[in-house]
Amino acid sequence: xxxASLALTELTAIAAEPPGTALFSSRSQLVRNRSGIRRIxxxxxxxxxxxxxxxxxxxxxxxxxxxxSDKPAETKPEVKGPxxxxxxxxxxxxxxxxxGWNQDAKPYRIESTATGDGNGQDGKWAIWxxxxxxPARRLEKSFTWSGSAANDAPERGVxxxxxxxxxxxxxxxxxxxxxFLKIDSDQAFATAQKHGGDKILEKAPDTPVIYxxxxxxxTSELTWHVIYGASREGAKLTVxxxxxxxEFIRVEK
Numbered sequence: 494x495x496x497a498s499l500a501l502t503e504l505t506a507i508a509a510e511p512p513g514t515a516l517f518s519s520r521s522q523l524v525r526n527r528s529g530i531r532r533i534x535x536x537x538x539x540x541x542x543x544x545x546x547x548x549x550x551x552x553x554x555x556x557x558x559x560x561x562s563d564k565p566a567e568t569k570p571e572v573k574g575p576x577x578x579x580x581x582x583x584x585x586x587x588x589x590x591x592x593g594w595n596q597d598a599k600p601y602r603i604e605s606t607a608t609g610d611g612n613g614q615d616g617k618w619a620i621w622x623x624x625x626x627x628p629a630r631r632l633e634k635s636f637t638w639s640g641s642a643a644n645d646a647p648e649r650g651v652x653x654x655x656x657x658x659x660x661x662x663x664x665x666x667x668x669x670x671x672x673f674l675k676i677d678s679d680q681a682f683a684t685a686q687k688h689g690g691d692k693i694l695e696k697a698p699d700t701p702v703i704y705x706x707x708x709x710x711x712t713s714e715l716t717w718h719v720i721y722g723a724s725r726e727g728a729k730l731t732v733x734x735x736x737x738x739x740e741f742i743r744v745e746k
Contacts, residue, residue: 575610575619576640576649580678580704583621587636588671590651594634595627599668603706605678607723608643613702614694616679620646626659626668633659633666669708673715676739678704685719685732688741693721693730700729706736716742 580603591598605613606620619641626633635654639647659666682690682702693700705718705725715736722728733742 573642575608575642577611577615577617577619578621578638578640579616580605580621580706581674583638584623584671584674586638586651587621587623587625590636590653591623591625591634594625594636594653595630595632597627597629598625598634599628600625600671601633601666601668601707603674603704605704607701607703608641608646610641610643610646612699613704614682616677616682616704618703619643624666626661626666628659628661628668631659631661633657664710665707667708667710669715673737674706676717676734676736678706678717680739681717681719681734681736684734684739684741685721685730688732689730689744690719690721690732697729714742718745 584600584603588600591600600623602624604622605618606622607613608619610619611617620637620639622635622637624633624635634656637647637652637654639649639652641647641649681704685702686694690702700721701723703720703723703725705720707716707718708714709716717734717736718725719732719734720728721730725731728746731745733745734740735742
């Protein structure tokens with residue numbers, strides 16, 4: 494009976510090893526453990542008086558080995574990069590959200606935000622904001638679309654802002670019909686490049702290009718302001734482009 498007792502002792506020692514130890518640290522080690530268990534079982538098989546505990550321990554070990562081998566390898570979550578889109582693509586997403594806020598909601602400004610995700614030189618950004626007004630309720634609200642991977646960026650998707658009062662007589666927040674928005678930001682950029690923008694980027698290729706679209710109440714036209722710089726105030730150049738026809742209007746700065 495010494496062999497059976499010895500086998501039981503060996504199995505008990507193996508069973509005492511938790512799945513997180515070196516005993517179960519790799520598939521090759523697992524295979525070696527299984528082989529050892531089978532050899533111990535064969536040595537004990539010839540003894541009629543072997544303890545039932547030996548059989549139970551053997552079964553438990555084989556089950557533990559099989560369960561551990563079936564576990565999938567842990568994978569790190571994939572880091573999602575930024576999603577850069579043009580103004581009209583972002584506007585479509587934001588307009589749906591604004592109509593859910595108020596059925597008579599109309600836009601009065603579309604603008605991009607400069608981030609480290611890109612430079613805007615293709616008319617695309619990862620953050621766009623559109624301000625809407627409800628003339629009937631005299632309320633306004635901004636909605637932001639974000640596809641940015643920056644740490645301080647808004648959550649991905651559509652983010653609603655807070656309500657504020659709206660004055661229909663304010664010339665700087667005149668609403669416009671979305672049908673006037675026929676020219677996208679990338680097309681406005683192409684026009685601006687022909688009127689001084691190319692020279693700016695030739696001298697400073699890393700200059701960000703941001704975009705603002707609003708209604709010009711003096712000329713009654715929807716206008717793209719293509720801004721060469723991270724802000725309107727510190728811009729190296731700003732070119733006005735008709736947002737309905739794509740025609741050059743003027744150099745604003």
